[in-house]
Amino acid sequence: MGNVFSWVEIPVLDIERAAKFYGQLLGREVSITDMPPRRMATLYFEPGNVGGSLLQSPDLKPSNQGVHVYLNAGRGGDLEKMLERVRSLGAQIVVPITQMGDDGRFATFKDTEGNLLSLFAEN
Secondary structure (H helix, E strand, O other), X not given: OOOOOOEEEEEOOOHHHHHHHHHHHHOOOOOEEEEOOEEEEEEEOOOOOOEEEEEEOOOOOOOOOOOOEEEEEEEOOHHHHHHHXXXXXXXXXXXXXXXXXXXXXXXXXXXXXXXXXXXXXEO
16 A cells, blocks of 8 residues: 555635636645535646545535645745745644654645644655
C-alpha cells in the first residue's frame, strides 16, 4: 500500500468563492463540476497521487474542528509567499510560521469558508 490517503474533500458553503480563493492561493485553474445536489471543484488529481477538492453539499458544513489538512507550500521561502497570498485573499492567519524541528515549517489559516487548514514547507 502506498499513500495512506487517496482523496481529501474540503467542505465549503460558497463553491465559487472557495474556488476563487484556492485557485489564486495555489496558482492553478479550479473548475466547478455540478453533481446535484453536490458541487465540486477539483484542486488536484493525478492517478496514483493524493488528490483533493472543494465540496459544497447540503450534508457538509465547513468547520474549524475535526480533520486538519496541510497543503504543500514547497520548500524554504515558498511558505512566506503562500502565506502572503493567504493574507491578500482575505483569509485569517491563526498560527504564524512555526518551525517543526528539522522537518520543516507550517502556518495555519482560516479560509473564506471557516475551515482551518495549514501550509507546510520542507526546510
